[in-house]
Amino acid sequence: MKLFTVHPVWPIFLSLWASQCGTEDNSSDVCQEDMNPDELNILSSSGQMEYVDKNDVNETFSCLLYPRGLLNCSWSFQTLEKDAQLSVHINVCNGNTRADYWNIASKDGVGFKYWNLHAEFKSVILEFNMSLHDKWTSYTYMYEMELLEVLSPPSNISASVKDKYLMVTWSLPGSRTTTNPQCFEYQLDLGDQEEPKNVTAKLFYKDLNDPTRTYSVRIRARKNKECFLSHVWSDWSHTVWLDQSRFKLNTLVIISISLGVPMILLAVLLLVRHQRVSELLFPPIPCPPPKYIYFLERNDPSSFVHLAQPAKVEEEITEVEDTKENAEKTF
Structure with a gap:
């Protein structure tokens, strides 16, 4: 004092x-x-x-x-x-x-x-x-x-994943007194209740990406002590979401592809061999004998019962030659 x-x-x-x-x-x-x-x-x-x-x-x-x-x-x-x-x-x-x-x-x-x-x-x-x-x-x-002065929050915030790294960029906050990038410091909130990341005199943040996370990125800014004595943070910016689940193939998609490709190939094969396959899959319906057509037309089930016909006896024919007459002709 x-x-x-x-x-x-x-x-x-x-x-x-x-x-x-x-x-x-x-x-x-x-x-x-x-x-x-x-x-x-x-x-x-x-x-x-x-x-x-x-x-x-x-x-x-x-x-x-x-x-x-x-x-x-x-x-x-x-x-x-x-x-x-x-x-x-x-x-x-x-x-x-x-x-x-x-x-x-x-x-x-x-x-x-x-x-x-x-x-x-x-x-x-x-x-x-x-x-x-x-x-x-x-x-x-x-x-x-x-x-x-209390700064405006940073604008033009973007978040993306490049080469296994999380990349966040933003623009300078609004200020009445300075536009010098070296006079600002930032805090980044990436979600999941983590401690904010501190960044000084830069307009980007780069870190290893966690492919299992969904990032909710927001940023606030203030003037740093190298230029001014202000210690009041701006309001948080709007939140930018980076949902990485849309970049991954889930189990349902893999199963759909596994079943869909063979079915498409089968459909192509059926189109090429349509006639042959049709004959195998849909053979012609056999036509009933003529003797059954009459009974089918009458629609009388009892007509289908037939008694067994007796076996036909073959006639035995014996030829007898006149041997006496033939002998006289010989002499």
Whole structure:
């Protein structure tokens, strides 16, 4: 904690005292003061000024500028003494000119204010004035644009598998202050409740692919400490799905191919040998003998019963020659 006492700085003292009294014109002079964005200025009614780190005080406050120009400022002064009054002044400065402002009386020491900014600006200065009877203390802190800005999530996200590697690519996040790729860091969520992967100053991620996984890829970004002091992550991007099951042959497809190919070959063979195969598969129906046709036409089942015919007796014929007559002719 940096703490030192200096002689009263009367211009600042008078400006803050006027702000405490509600004088709007003098309060606008805060944009003209030379302030260090890394320090919290504390001025008390005794005339003592301190420069400390904002994390060294019990009170908390912050301002964030979201991608669509939404400025959100919040504060919590829960250590205020009973009956103490807190007034909050939010000054939007464009250089030395105040572009917009809000004055708020916070009764319970906790509050927030957000609104859409349409004017151009470079910094936001917060003033917290605490008063109790004849004593007062003022906090003054300046946010530069680099500290205020919350990035847009990365866009143009693609995920694919190449040569047994998972490859994820994306575009730079939207920023009002920089387009330098070296000033951004990213977190990749690949699904399956794994820890996010950290990537710095790159627009791609490469790792060995797990062919059994279905990846759900989303990315968020923030400015890294090499360029800025902002530690606020952007929102997560939309999710890109990579389902690898559509690249694999399942059991049903393999069985279908195994049975389908032989059946196709059989169909071709049947077409080539149609006539021969037809004769074998569909032989002609035999025609009944004529003697059965009459009974079939009568449709009388009893007609099919026949008595066995007696066996035909063959006649034996004996030829007798006249031997006497033949003998006379011989002599």
